[in-house]
Amino acid sequence: MIAVLEFLKEHRKKILIIIFVIVLIRFINLVGRDRDYNRFEGLIIDLLKPGFVVVNSIEEFSKGTFRVILDYKSVKEENEKLKDKVENLNYNLKQIEKIMLENHRLRELLNFKEFAPYKVVGGSVIGHSSENWSNVLVIDRGSKAGIRRKMPVVAKNGYLLGITQQVTAHTAQILLINDGNFVAGGLVQRKDSRDLGVIKGQTQESRLLMNNLAWDADIRVGDTIVTSGSQYYPKGLPIGKVISVSPDNYGLTQAALIAPFIDVRRVEEVLVITDFSTKVDLLEPLNSDHQLEGERE
Template sequence: MLEFLKEHRKKIVIIFLVVVLIRFINLVGRDRDYNKFEGLVIDLLRPGFVVVNSIQDFSKGTLRVILDYKSVKEENEELKDKIEKLNYSLRQIEKIMLENHRLRESLNFKKYAPYKVVGGTVIGHSADNWSNILVIDRGSKSGIRRKMPVVAKGGYLLGITQQVTAHTAQILLINDGNFVAGGLVQRKDSRNLGVVKGQTQESRLLMNNLSWDADIGIGDTIVTSGSQYYPKGLPIGKVISVSPDNYGLTQSALIAPFIDVRKVEEVLVITDFSTKVDLLEPLNSNHQLEGERE
């Protein structure tokens, strides 16, 4: 027994002190006077009370930090979600505002061009490098057929419809190598005619078959000359250079299109232009303003 006590005396002393500490901690807060022995022991154990109290305060503080962190994290997640939703709403509002602006420009075209038109949104582009085609979300159900002229904002010629399904239509763009349209120098003292062709690998159009003495120069506006497929006066582009062609028997002109086909998002398909309205006069003042802004 003595050997056991000697061997485990440190553990026994610690257990005794813990028991005593617990016993006297339980005395704290009781509504009675301590006897001398209890008062002496409590005074001796005061440092222990301080340590226990510090441990309790630390535990409470740590628990509070953990709980607060969890609460703050949840609030941050909620705020992030709200911010993301607000950003999405702002992006949608900006998109709607831009669409409204483009639609207003399209409506301006409808005001001075009394044609039947169908509006469409671009939903696809050609996947190869040998053709320039757009796909829109309107088709035969909306009155669109093959070989109908298509314009973009401002009434600029964009192309002509090609393949048409019930709900989609392909548009052959003016810069495609297969695109051909009759062109006319808009200037009143010229009015020379030529043929405008697309160039697949270029962002420019070529106007040839101009007579050798055609009055055409840099800065002239080229519009459609009118045919069974195009009304007269749709703006195509501006002349940026003129050169002799076919050993000087004719001339050719390089034209910069008014519209960047890569940035088109909404279009108007002209489904009927049987009114035969000449757009040259109203378009003339319109393009002068456009040129001034550029």
């Protein structure tokens, strides 16, 4: 008897909960029956009313939570689908913009090709030199397309870009105008001048140097400098604008700094002039049609 009492005392809370649950289930089963409760059942039902409210609240909360979980999963899946659609649209938009920019650049090249009576080969830039002392880029056309060493290369609007250097069957290296090893004959385009000098690249600068100008050469800030014509360059390819003039070689000659028309770092397509044997002088057309887009400081 003592052991039973000890057990009941030790587990009284659990026993009370079990009894409460049994009674609750018993009287819940009474709900909905088509008869009147007796006084005892009615009293118990009233006493258990808070329990009914709690059970009902728990049930409603469980249903609501489950519904939220299902809705969240559905919304998450829908958001993932929308995210994928947005990413695809952004990708397609970028591709369209890329194509439009490429078409614009190609139109500028084609304008020069139609205007200049030269044989040309178009190419796309596929690489740049990594050395700080060299300015070279690589295009995807080579000897198979008719390109050889020492051929002039132009970018948009016929702006001089450089000259071919090493050539393989399917690629060609271009020595850019701002490389320290680049040299070309330069001419002041202005009709009442036509003074000559030598254009040299400056690897560490974004400017070109034009020296060997006569001490009395008529060259001014703002003058356009073009190729003077030689074995390797046709006459009249635009190079850049004069931004400063100063005495050189103790006043025996003059030198000028030239801002090139083309930013070599942004070139993506080029034209290699494979034949300019027609010897056409481009000075007059270029003077009216090819202007500097913006003088760089």
